[in-house]
Amino acid sequence: MKKYWKSSSMLLGGVILSAGMIAGCSSDEGDGDNGNSGGEGMSGELEIQYFVGGYGDSWWNEVIADFKEEYPDLTITEHKGPNINDEMRSRWVSDNPPDVVYIDGAGSSETQMIEDGQLANLTELVEGMEVDGEPLLDNFIVDPDRHDGEIFSLPLVFDTWGTWYDKAWFEEEGFEVPTDFDSFMNSMGDIQDKEGIDPLVTSGQHPYYFLRGMLYPAFGAAGGEELLNDVITGAEGAWTSDVVLETMKKVESMQQAGYFDSGLGALNHTQSQMNFLLHQNAFVPVGFWLPNEMANDVPDGLEFGFIPSPMQDAGEPYAIVPDLRPLAIAENAENKEAAEAFVEFVFTREYAELFSEHTGAIMNVAGVDLTENENVPEYLKEANEMINDPEQVQIYQKPHPMSADLETPIGNALLSLMLGNITAEEFTEEAESAAASYRQ
Amino acid sequence: MVQSKKQKYVFLAFCLVPTFILFSIFTLYPLFSGLYFSFFEWSGSSSNREFIGLSNYERLFQDKIFPRTILHDYFLVVTKVIGIMILAIFFAVALTQLKIKEAPFYRVVFFFPNIMSVVVIGILWTFIYNPSLGLVNSGLEFMGLGEWARPWLGDENWALPSLVLPSIWAGIGLFMLLLIGGISNVSKSYYEAAEIDGANEWQQFWKVTLPLIWPQIKISILYIVITTLNGSFIIVQIMTGGGPNNSTHVMGSYLYQQAFVQYNFGYGATIGVVILILSLITVLILQFLMKREKVQY
Structure with a gap:
């Protein structure tokens, strides 16, 4: 069965048409609130594991620096690199994983991690999460995979x-x-x-x-x-x-x-x-x-x-x-509270736009206008336009x-x-x- | 001063116990761990594992790729032993017997690949074999043999033979030095006596040099066999990743693929156990075949 993409309002291209909405978002995000209730009470260490491949790590550096600013009492430890999945394997095997993991690159398998019970069930968290004043689940370009109805990871990169x-x-x-x-x-x-x-x-x-x-x-x-x-x-x-x-x-x-x-x-x-x-x-x-x-x-x-x-x-x-690269929280995360705060922090239009600027690719958040952004490469704008025209392109998940x-x-x-x-x-x-x- | 029995045992313990502890930690423990994990279904990336008895071994016997990897391994063993030994003996004899003035320079040149990481060698030769920019195809085209040019590492028939050349190139130096050591220990008087008896240089090589350096040759062959069976996966992994279509997979690279790419760590451990068994059998057979009386003149 052929499936056309979500309604145009869910599409990047759809959002390209709604500049007014973006202006609103921009003003909301300008205060650096990012939809979070504040940085108080969050402390301890937050370990984040992320693969650094073709997209580089500049976006991560910026996001993590902002998160650190938001939660100054939190110590953030980054585990990153092109071989990070192999390097961190012993931590996962010994049930001492990092708190947050971006699943991408060689040596990582979301399916395997779910089968091995390594990822936390995020269903409840996600269903109650709001980003940019809207339910997070309404803000995804592509919905998270569900395994027996439960959500274990959130698609971060819309590749x-x-x-x-x-x-x-x-x-x-x-x-x-x-x-x-x-x-x-x-x-x-x-x-x-x-x-x-x-x-x-x-x-x-x-x-x-x-x-x-x-x-x-x-x-x-x-x-x-x-x-x-x-x-x-x-x-x-x-x-x-x-x-x-x-x-x-x-x-x-x-x-x-x-x-x-x-x-x-x-x-x-x-x-x-x-x-x-x-x-x-x-x-x-x-x-x-x-x-x-x-x-x-x-x-x-x-x-x-x-x-x-x-x-x-x-x-x-x-x-x-679409090929989605997800963000997840480890089942055995030691600082789940901070991990959840980080996940909530990341999924905003502000960071989605920043992602396109840094990587020339798209983050899995709908409602982001790239047309006027001079830092976004031309091919991405054109590809977006094409992808979001159902007459030209059909999307199969x-x-x-x-x-x-x-x-x-x-x-x-x-x-x-x-x-x-x-x-x-x-x-x-x-x-x-x-x-x-x-x-x- | 005569040592007391106690002092003797203390000294022996001082020498042996730390060695045995290190041997146990770094050799015996991984060995038995590998054997233990071969009885489990385990992804290798979590703490969950399920005991499945001999199922991994049953699977191994039904695996269509694994017999090919054994053949590939022994193809490399045979070609490397022949290639390295012929060239290493040739260079060793040439550098010791032919009184070449630049011998020390050549010794360094031939040994040079041995101080390079195998990974670097693999990458270097990948560029040499590059279908469009590589030295091999460019050289062939330069010599007017353009029709011989081919994607060496991308051809199912040529990829495995193409791995032999870098493996030999990387191995000659060490064994050449080993054999030079052996030849240097042969007394010159044997050659003088042989010469007086009318033996030419070729006969001197076969009747004097070769029998007297046989222990070094034997050790070299055993070493090449063992390192090939256990270590050829590095060059395979770097240069072809086992492809195209499994045509260059050796047991080690297949183990790696199963354990770390396909998340079948238990099955990978099973392959490791079989590599150990095959290596032991091969070495025992070789020991038997190469058993000779020690030659003394």
């Missing part, structure tokens, strides 16, 4: 995968920005002929980049959320269904046309992104973090352009599958991230397909077999 291209280069050379799969194939063919390059690159060392960046939207467009749910949960027969096979045939046709970078099997994600920046390829499926992650390597004149991955049939709108136990073997088979070592039919059989093992 989405899509396909990137160099807008300036495309305009200069007259390349077509794809609008559907046929136009994608035409555009790649044109680029291949004119530039003599393999137009599409992705990371072969991490095939989930293509899985999440290209196939999820393709499955959403072809079979809606029901299919997306089935393939992610490994439902019986999902991967061998006709609709999945049709989608995989599209991938096979891309391979047979020689559109995939011939060396992609060896590339890690930064190498594939570097290839894209160097115009060795024209398209790369990555999330919103690409410009921030590669900021130091962007050649002069390159202008980031973002489209939802054009895997849908002609005449259909683009499809997008996945039930939860795919388990690594299923994603790993499917990623391996997918890479074989992209390298031309197996057919689409063989891929679906291998994926179905992986799903069968996963179900056991």
Whole structure:
């Protein structure tokens, strides 16, 4: 079933239209109150664990500094870095976790943490929480996942995968920005002929980049959320269904046309992104973090352009599958009161706007106007506008991230397909077999 | 002064007890912990775990990828032993017997990779193999052999053989020094006697040098086998991550993937136990095969 996005008032783009409301919010937030009742009585230590990846840590630094100012008696200890999930693993294993955790990056799994009972039940807290004078639950762009009806994490970062291209280069050379799969194939063919390059690159060392960046939207467009749910949960027969096979045939046709970078099997994600920046390829499926992650390597004149991955049939709108990165409180948090205060503190429009300024991405809070903000990159404004136009883009929500136990073997088979070592039919059989093992 | 029995035991205890304590903490404890965890279903990221008996071992026997990882491991063992030993012996003999003036310089050059971290070596060779910018493909194209260029680490057939070269490159120096030590201990009079008897240099190598440095060769082979079975996962992890499509996974990297990527820590521990058993069996077989009478002239 295809699901259009929430009502326009819930959308960023929807909010773009309601500047007056923003003005109101701005004046509310100007006093630094942030919807909290005050900083009195909060003391002790608050430990916060957060992954630092493509989005950097400048937003966190600012938010935590503000929180510290709000609660001066609180000692805040930050555990952060690109390998923080591995570094903190022993703390979680020994039931001595930090109080607040931002779940993102390698070595973290929200699903696993919930299954292991490591995250606190936030249902009651969230249902009673108000932010910017409105119930928090009404302020999310995408609602929190519920496990047996309970909420264990709050989606903080609204990430989405899509396909990137160099807008300036495309305009200069007259390349077509794809609008559907046929136009994608035409555009790649044109680029291949004119530039003599393999137009599409992705990371072969991490095939989930293509899985999440290209196939999820393709499955959403072809079979809606029901299919997306089935393939992610490994439902019986999902991967061998006709609709999945049709989608995989599209991938096979891309391979047979020689559109995939011939060396992609060896590339890690930064190498594939570097290839894209160097115009060795024209398209790369990555999330919103690409410009921030590669900021130091962007050649002069390159202008980031973002489209939802054009895997849908002609005449259909683009499809997008949000990828949410949540904030949670540890079940064994020693300072739950402070942890709850921090969560409440973060989910405001003020910090959502700041997030877009710092990271070039979107925080999962509705009602944020980015159109007039000069610090927000142009591609993000354009992407927002596109994402929030249901005529152009349909949004499909996945039930939860795919388990690594299923994603790993499917990623391996997918890479074989992209390298031309197996057919689409063989891929679906291998994926179905992986799903069968996963179900056991 | 004659030591009393008590003094002797105190001295022995002074030497052995701290060593045994450290050995117990850093070797025996992890060893038995690994064995213990192999009987559990455990994500490795929380304190919850469930005893499941031998289920992980049953699963291992049904795992289609694991036998491939064993083959990959032994492919690396065989190619590394052959490659490193041939080159290390060649360089050791050349630097000791051929009276090269720059021998000390070459000793440093050949040993240099050994002082580099394996991680650095892996990253370095990843760049060398880079499909578009790497030295290998650029060199081939420069020599007019462009059709031989390929995405070495991204090709399911070529990725594993491509890992052999950096592994050999990184290993030669240490064993070359070990063998140089052995050759230096061979008395010159043996070579003089052999020469008087009319033996050429090739015959001197086979009849004098090789038999007399056999203990060093044996130790080198055993060391290469053990370090490959236990440590080749580092270079795999850095250069290919086990891919493409599991074509370079060795037992160690597969263990890592299961334990830390797929959150099957108990299953990863099971793989660790099997690595230990296979390593022990391999070393015992090698000890048997390489058993020779000590040569003395």
